[in-house]
Amino acid sequence: MPKELRDAYLEVAPHPEDLQILFDKAVQRMRNFKDIQADTLRAITAPTLVVCGDSDVIRPEHAVEEFRLLPHARLAVLPGTDHMNVTARTSWLVPMIEAFLDAK
Numbered sequence: 001m002p003k004e005l006r007d008a009y010l011e012v013a014p015h016p017e018d019l020q021i022l023f024d025k026a027v028q029r030m031r032n033f034k035d036i037q038a039d040t041l042r043a044i045t046a047p048t049l050v051v052c053g054d055s056d057v058i059r060p061e062h063a064v065e066e067f068r069l070l071p072h073a074r075l076a077v078l079p080g081t082d083h084m085n086v087t088a089r090t091s092w093l094v095p096m097i098e099a100f101l102d103a104k
Contacts, residue, residue: 004084030057041069048073049100051093053081074100 005023010016048070052063060077067075076096078089087093 051076055082057083
């Protein structure tokens with residue numbers, strides 16, 4: 001469990017002993033999310049940038065699966081990165097996002 005998540009939860013939680021239960025349920029919810037059908041993803045024609053960390057709750061294999069379903073997608077798997085610090089990788093993300101937005 002990421003330290004940032006643990007610390008933030010413990011600051012405000014009325015039942016800090018339930019942290020692991022909450023975390024486990026959140027991980028399972030993210031990993032087992034099935035509400036978007038493959039055909040729905042295939043129908044998205046907008047360019048899409050799929051980003052995950054190699055240590056993310058969302059497994060790289062799942063990100064690859066989504067990338068393959070989206071007809072105009074790019075994929076970025078950030079090394080040494082978990083779900084909580086993807087957005088902290090600005091030195092990697094900003095150039096990728098700029099290139100993605102500038103692509104024709």
